[in-house]
Amino acid sequence: MFTAEAFMAGLAFLPIMITSLSIHEFAHAWSAWKLGDDTASREGRLTLNPLSHIDLLGTIILPLAGIPFGWAKPVPVNPARFRREVTMGRGMAITAAAGPLSNLILALLVAVALGLIARLAPDLLDGKTALRQLLLGGVVSGRWLPGLLQLNVSLALFNLIPLPPLDGSRIVAWLLPYDLRNRWHELERFSPFLLLLVFWFGGRLVSGPILALTDILLGISRAIA
Secondary structure: OOOHHHHHHHHHHHHHHHHHHHHHHHHHHHHHHHOOOOHHHHOOOOOOOHHHOOOHHHHHHHHHOOOOOOOOOOOOOOHHHOOOOOOHHHHHHHHHHHHHHHHHHHHHHHHHHHHHHHHHOHHHHOOOOHHHHHHHEEEEOOEEEEOHHHHHHHHHHHHOOOOOOOHHHHHHHHHOOHHHHHHHHHHHHHHHHHHHHHHHHHHHHHHHHHHHHHHHHHHHHHHHO
C-alpha cells in the first residue's frame, strides 16, 4: 500500500538510486565511445548528469513508491561504428560489461571509504547518521532501504543475469559459438516477458551472491578500520 511513510522512505532513497544508475549508464556510454562509437555522445549520454539518464518510471516512480530497485534510459550503442579491430560481438560485450563493472567499482570505493571513516572519524557512522544511511542503508519510515554499497552490488549482479535485455545477455552472446548467436539474439523478441520473469525470480537468484559479496566488501572495510 502506498502511504506517506513509503513516500518519505522513497524520497530518502531516490538520490542513491539516481547516482548509481547514472554511473551505470555513463559507463556504457564511455566504453562505447572509447571503442569508436560516438552515438551516445552525440545524443548527450556521455555525461554523469542524471537528467540525461533518468527514466520516469524506473528511476523516479518506483523508488518513490518504496521499491528499492529501478532502471534508467538505455544508452544507444551502434556496433557498426566500433573501430575496425573491434568485432561487433566483442565490442557489445565490453560495452555491456562496463555498466555492472562500474557499480562494482563504486561499491568497492564505498567499502574503502567506510573503512577510512571508521578509522579516522568513527562518530560519523554512529547510530542513524545520514552518512551511515547513505553508504550502508538503514530503516527509513519503517522500511529497510539499501545504501550505496549494497544497491550497487545488487545492480551489478542483477544486470549480469544472462537474459535479454540485461547486460549479461550481451556477454553470453559474445561467448557463444558463432552459429548459435542468431538463435540467442532471437530471444530479444521476448524481452518484455523475460524481463517480467527476471524481476519475479531474479532477486531470489542473486540474493545469495549479493549478501556474500556485500560481506566481502564489509570485510575490506573492517580490515581498513
